[in-house]
Amino acid sequence: MTGTSPLPPSPDADDIRKHLDFIQAIVARMAGASAAAKGWLLPVVSATFGFALVKHEAQVAVLGILAVLLFAFLDANYLRQEKAYRGLYDTVARQTRPVVTFSLDPSDADDPIPPAGNRREKLRALRRRWFPDREVWLSWSVAPFYGALLLVGLWIAVVAAGHPPE
Numbered sequence: 462m463t464g465t466s467p468l469p470p471s472p473d474a475d476d477i478r479k480h481l482d483f484i485q486a487i488v489a490r491m492a493g494a495s496a497a498a499k500g501w502l503l504p505v506v507s508a509t510f511g512f513a514l515v516k517h518e519a520q521v522a523v524l525g526i527l528a529v530l531l532f533a534f535l536d537a538n539y540l541r542q543e544k545a546y547r548g549l550y551d552t553v554a555r556q557t558r559p560v561v562t563f564s565l566d567p568s569d570a571d572d573p574i575p576p577a578g579n580r581r582e583k584l585r586a587l588r589r590r591w592f593p594d595r596e597v598w599l600s601w602s603v604a605p606f607y608g609a610l611l612l613v614g615l616w617i618a619v620v621a622a623g624h625p626p627e
Contacts, residue, residue: 472562477553480563484550487565491543495536499606502532506610513621522618529614533607537593540600542567 472480509525512518545567552570553560560569598604 476562477556480553481550483563483565484546484553488543488546488550491539491546495539495543495602498532498536498539502528502610505532506614510614510617514617517621517624519618519622522614522621526611526614526618529607529610533603533611536607537597537603538591540603541593541597544597545570 505528506525509521509528513520513522513525549560549565549567549570552558558570
């Protein structure tokens, strides 16, 4: 015996289809969570921005702006994860690289990353793991929605700051 393990048997078509179903369910959950985040944000900013505008309280508008930034970060992370799972789906469907049958780890679809050597590389790897890249932030589902709410909030904060509270 040479000490090497034999290659795992290649999955049959039914296993591949079921694996793709599992991945698709995760992608659908991520898309649903993204929509839910947008749905929860709208009443929060409506209340904070409305109160700030009516009562001329710029601090309340700033709270609404912080809520927009928080929800934008949350939604961008949902999109980042969704894209990672779509990459896994594509890899399993096309069989471009071996992926363990029924693996739901999106990093299985990526090229292996060499271990980070110095502190700067470790910090960069950590940032990529937790923070969406520029492409995600500028996507059609993040930038226009949250950017518009952010601009409205900034405008309301300026208007509210220009009037004394009642």
